[in-house]
Amino acid sequence: MQDPRPEAAPDPEAPALAAALPGPAAGLAGLLGRRRARAGGRFAASAALTRPAWALALLCAAPAISVLVTALFGSWELLGLMIQAMLPRYALATLQLAALVGLGAGLIGVGAAVLVTGYAFPGRRLFEVALVAPLAFPAYVLAYAYTYLLDHPGPVQTLLREVMGYGPRDYWFPEIRSLGGAALMLTLVLYPYVYLMTRAALLHQSVTAQHVARTLGLPPRKVLLRVTLPMARPAIVGGLALALMETVADFGTVAHFGVQTFATGIYRAWFSMGDRAAAAQLSVCLLTIALALAAIERAQRGAARRHQAGRRYEALQDVPLTGAAGWTAALFCFLPVLLGFLAPLAMLGSMALRAWGPDMMIERYWGFFANTVILASCGAALTMGAALMIGYAGRLAPGPGARAAQLGASLGYAAPGSVIAVGLLAPLAMLDNQLDAWSRAAFDLPLGLLFTGSIAAILLAYMTRFMAAGLNAVSAGFETAGPNIDASARVLGCSVWGVARRVHAPMLRGSILTGALIVFVDVTKELPATLILRPFDFDTLAVQAHRLASDERLTEAALPSLAIAAVGMAPVLLLARAIRKSRPGAS
Numbered sequence: 001m002q003d004p005r006p007e008a009a010p011d012p013e014a015p016a017l018a019a020a021l022p023g024p025a026a027g028l029a030g031l032l033g034r035r036r037a038r039a040g041g042r043f044a045a046s047a048a049l050t051r052p053a054w055a056l057a058l059l060c061a062a063p064a065i066s067v068l069v070t071a072l073f074g075s076w077e078l079l080g081l082m083i084q085a086m087l088p089r090y091a092l093a094t095l096q097l098a099a100l101v102g103l104g105a106g107l108i109g110v111g112a113a114v115l116v117t118g119y120a121f122p123g124r125r126l127f128e129v130a131l132v133a134p135l136a137f138p139a140y141v142l143a144y145a146y147t148y149l150l151d152h153p154g155p156v157q158t159l160l161r162e163v164m165g166y167g168p169r170d171y172w173f174p175e176i177r178s179l180g181g182a183a184l185m186l187t188l189v190l191y192p193y194v195y196l197m198t199r200a201a202l203l204h205q206s207v208t209a210q211h212v213a214r215t216l217g218l219p220p221r222k223v224l225l226r227v228t229l230p231m232a233r234p235a236i237v238g239g240l241a242l243a244l245m246e247t248v249a250d251f252g253t254v255a256h257f258g259v260q261t262f263a264t265g266i267y268r269a270w271f272s273m274g275d276r277a278a279a280a281q282l283s284v285c286l287l288t289i290a291l292a293l294a295a296i297e298r299a300q301r302g303a304a305r306r307h308q309a310g311r312r313y314e315a316l317q318d319v320p321l322t323g324a325a326g327w328t329a330a331l332f333c334f335l336p337v338l339l340g341f342l343a344p345l346a347m348l349g350s351m352a353l354r355a356w357g358p359d360m361m362i363e364r365y366w367g368f369f370a371n372t373v374i375l376a377s378c379g380a381a382l383t384m385g386a387a388l389m390i391g392y393a394g395r396l397a398p399g400p401g402a403r404a405a406q407l408g409a410s411l412g413y414a415a416p417g418s419v420i421a422v423g424l425l426a427p428l429a430m431l432d433n434q435l436d437a438w439s440r441a442a443f444d445l446p447l448g449l450l451f452t453g454s455i456a457a458i459l460l461a462y463m464t465r466f467m468a469a470g471l472n473a474v475s476a477g478f479e480t481a482g483p484n485i486d487a488s489a490r491v492l493g494c495s496v497w498g499v500a501r502r503v504h505a506p507m508l509r510g511s512i513l514t515g516a517l518i519v520f521v522d523v524t525k526e527l528p529a530t531l532i533l534r535p536f537d538f539d540t541l542a543v544q545a546h547r548l549a550s551d552e553r554l555t556e557a558a559l560p561s562l563a564i565a566a567v568g569m570a571p572v573l574l575l576a577r578a579i580r581k582s583r584p585g586a587s
Contacts, residue, residue, distance in 0.1 A: 050402075053393030056386045057405035060464045063423025064287055064411045070426075071280040086265065090282075094261045094289070097183055097254070098247050104187035105243045108336050109194025110236055114224065115333060117202040120318040121326035127333040129573060134340030135192035135518075136568025138525040138542070140252030141561045142185045144554055145344040147256065148351070150176045182257045186247050188340035193246075193469075193518065194239035197476055200510045201235035202228070207317055220319070234479040238472035242518070245413040245468060248289055252527070262286050263416055283419045287411050345565070351558035365541075365563060372540045372567055375455075375530075376523040379462035380516045386463060387470030387515060388508075392500050395478055395486070406471055413468035417529035420465050424533070428452045453535050461529040466522050470515040477511030478504070521568040541567065 115121070116128050150156050150173075157173055160166065175181065205228065213223045229236070251263040262285055269278040321329050390409055394402035412420050428451045436447045451457055485507075489499045505512075527542045534543070541560045548557035 050393040050397050053389045054401070054405050057390055057409040059460070060386075060412060060467045061408035062427060063420045063461075063464050064408070066423040066426050067280045067283050067287070067419060070277060071284045073277075086260065089260050090262050090265045091285075093179060093259055094248055096179060097186070097259065097261060098244050100180070100183035101186045101190060101247045102240055102244050104183065105191040105194050106236070106240055108187070108191040109239060109243075110198050110229070112191075112333050112336070113195050113198035113202060114228075115329050117199055118224075118228075118319060119321050119329060121321040121329040123330050123333070127330075127337070130337045130341070131195055131333060132192050132517075133337060133569065134189050135196075135521050136524075136565040137189055137341065137344060138252065138527075138561075138564065139185050139189045139250060140256060141348070141545070141564070142189060142340070142344050143182070143253045143256045144549065144557070144561075145347040146176055146181070146185065148554070149343075149347055150174075177257045179257075179259050182253050182259045185253050185257075186243075186250060188336060190243040190246055191336060191340075193242040194236065196514050196517065197235040197239035197242075197473060197511075198232055200473075200514045201232040201476060203510060205231055235476040238476045242413070242469055242472055248286055249413065249416050251416050262289075266416060266419065279419070283416075286416075286419075345562075348558040348562050348565075351555045352562055355553075355555040355558060365544075365560065368539055368541045368544050368560065369563060369567065371538060372524050372542070372564070375458060375462070375540065376520045376567065379459055379466070379523040380520040382459055383463045383466050383470045383519045384474075384512055384516050387467060387474045388500075388505075388512065390467075391471060391474035391478055392504065394475075396496065406475075410468035410471055412464040413466065417461070417465055417526055418532060420461050421529040421532035424457060424461055424464070425452065428457055453533065455535065455538075457533045458530060461533055462519075462523050462526065465526065465529060466519045469518045469522065473511045473515030473518065474508065477508035517571050520571050524564055524567045 112127070112131050116124050116131065148154055152168070152173075160171070160173070161168075164171070209227055209231070210223050213227045214220075218226065248261070249263060250261075251267060254261050255264050255267070262282055266279045266282045266286070269282060320326075390406060394406055429449075432447075432449045432452050435450060439445045439447045485503060486499055489503050494502060524540075525542055527546050530540055530543055531546070534540075539547075541564045545557045545560040545564065548554075548560070
């Protein structure tokens, strides 16, 4: 059989060494020379992948670096006043909000993923997809809908006063415009992060590990707690990290509910006080929180690795839940779908019908729809391609440099989109000015602004903003692939690029699709970066909804808000089915 490995170039030192040594020693010297040449080829091939990956990580970290430079060299006077007056309040509210959202999203996401993956109960097939549906709604849209429903002049309290005969001050009702209300809105739209990544990890687990645990005397509950969930821990923590970073960076929900967090402080310092240096300094606080979250997760993980211990993948066996247990599981899965999707959909639908009229220009919304889909598709493809390259480079060359590159590339997720946009504006404007000056000097031809205010700038902002989502999904997928897989493929003649294309890409299909879904839906909802960096007369559905809501035309803003949910539901329906079939051995 012909050797499938590529022929390596001979070592130039091998002939001289072979001539100087007699007999078997000469053959040994030639073998050592060929091995050295092959090792050098492998190193060069690995470097050809890791260097572009580190360049991409540096590109993603460029806005954070720009913000850090602005913060360091700006005036510290306003920040000193804010530290004395408001910074403790910002820090406490941000930490409380993150704790509440992390607890709620973890309980709902992990619990729902375990139920729909390992148990059979009424409506399970429907809940597999329906549990992802709230991800299509922006949190601020849910805030508008529930404020309309539960506020003092809303239909719920109005009906309560009419039925009970209460006056305006005769009863107590939970205040939706509060930190608890903001935490509820964010939990309802962010738990799908944890659900998707946990479900993708559970689908890739082999049932043989559960069989071994059962033969050792563990009951099903302890098998779940001591075997199944620990093996899915990287995915669970990755989903929680995404939810927490999205929480600390949220502005629309907390601003609507009057909750003072770092995000609202950044906007107040920037737009109300006109001090960009103070806004950058507060942004550094958010970036520090993101770095702390990632560092804590890495420290807790330590050197532990969780891989499938064999090549045998048996079909997952559903545990039937009958009677009260089955209906309890169905109710647990139905409540987040009801509160996070069905109820807001009904409220927004009634508001849109009320705003419908002959003067509404529906043809304009087709343009907003097309712009949104194009940006979301290109942003998801670009982000997941870069995340796969950075994650694979970290697998090839693990160490402090790879970990620093991944952390740096993930920092943008904790910063508001406007901070990312302004962090990009400075280097892009500098690049445009240098190119224009060179063109004028060399060809007497003005170029103007090539990158600032372009589609490329928006896509770069999206990649920077949502790289953490792609990296967490890819890293969770790599955690399930044993280290010997790469070595086995290389022995069989695969190059570094061949291992990525022929081995890891099929194995990571579920994780890649999960990350692509998250990035696609996040791009459709992203508002500040699109507002700042979009070209002239290039609006999306999120921009149109924000414009109408800013004018207090909430009923008219319901239509683009529903369109945002429709755009997000298309990949949910397609990819949820693909994720279910992504398990190795699935038909």
